[in-house]
Amino acid sequence: MRSAYVPALVVIAVCLAGCSNAVDGTAQQAAGPAPDTVDVALLDPGNYSTEPLDPMGAAEVPAAGALLEAVRMADFVVGPWDVDPALVEANPFGMSPGAMPLKGDPSVLQAITVSEVAEAAGQHNYVNGFATSRQVKGQKVLFNVVLRMADPQSATAAAAAMAQAAQDNPVELTPPVTLTRIAIPGHPQANALTHSYPEYGTEATWHAVNAFTAHGPYVLMQRAQSTESSDAAAALVSRTLDLQGPRIDEFVATDPAQFPTLPRDASGLLAKALPVVSTDINVNNNATFGAHAALHYQSDPVHTGAKFSDAGVDVVVHAADWVYQTRDEAAAQQLVAASIELLKATGSAADPVPNMPGSHCIKVADQGFSCTSAAERYVFDVFSAQLPDAHQQMAAQYIMLTAE
Structure with a gap:
């Protein structure tokens, strides 16, 4: 099992290329993104989807x-x-x-x-x-x-x-x-x-x-x-x-007769996570967990539980990646910093995601690459056998989380 927390970056809305302002009748070129912000136009998601899924509805069966x-x-x-x-x-x-x-x-x-x-x-x-x-x-x-x-x-x-x-x-x-x-x-x-x-x-x-x-x-x-x-x-x-x-x-159980009415995506966050390839679907993914429930999947639940509490994590979704909803952007940064320290103990540093300041990647022994970053109040974590693929997943996930 991988660690499940990740780096944070305050996301600032930027004016994309081609935008301009008129001042005293003189054309002015829009300023580029400020340092340490992400210009989504420069991210490379490869063939990964950057559009959130449609609302998932109820279980039905x-x-x-x-x-x-x-x-x-x-x-x-x-x-x-x-x-x-x-x-x-x-x-x-x-x-x-x-x-x-x-x-x-x-x-x-x-x-x-x-x-x-x-x-x-x-x-x-x-x-x-x-x-x-x-x-x-x-x-x-x-x-x-x-x-x-x-x-x-x-x-x-x-x-x-x-x-x-x-x-x-x-x-x-x-x-x-x-x-x-x-x-x-x-x-x-x-x-x-x-x-x-x-x-x-x-x-x-x-x-x-x-x-x-x-x-x-x-x-x-x-x-x-x-x-x-x-x-x-x-x-x-x-x-x-x-x-x-x-x-x-303390568990308020649902009447089994009402199981078909349970929402597949109660928070709406699962639809904004990288979708799972149909052949990879299992009982542990396409799932929305509470903060304690997510600890069952963490590499260090004792340490992570304390960090979740500090950051106000209340929703965690597992699709093709993991996404953590924190209290606010500052809390996301806090959680990312903790994640970076844990990731450093699992392997050696690898190149961060191109054009994504604040992202971090680690080569995990002979297993592959783990990357982490944050977007607004969300922290996200991907894993891939190939670093370029991990970078593209990160780019796609960032774009989805920050889409209007």
């Missing part, structure tokens, strides 16, 4: 609405770093970078658990969910998942059934493992199982705890792993439940 609702839920899902600030390293799972909204089809839960547990959720009125995971490599891992069921009764039945399915269908390991029940401190209602297994190729032994806890209409699901002990893994689950229960209670 229940499945699309269920996914939009899952993205909304992400703002109320506790990140592993909230439980333990050391848990910041990405832990990819399924086809995700370490976080993903879970649409209404229960088969999608196979990205986070065995098929029998996914089927148990589906048998008890599963609606949707959100999953997030981080690790301290070689020491501990924490998955935190919130699953919405149709009602509290369904959640209670699902939590018990999912735990039983997990116990009856352990992951195949060598040597085979047996899952046994374990108590979660402070949470006697949790249905929790533990097992230990040696890590292949090392001398480490991992101790895992899987927990399924009904909380209102939700199943709070965790998988914690520790090389220290089962008690250490259970303590991670306990702390997660301490935080997650109250947090999800």
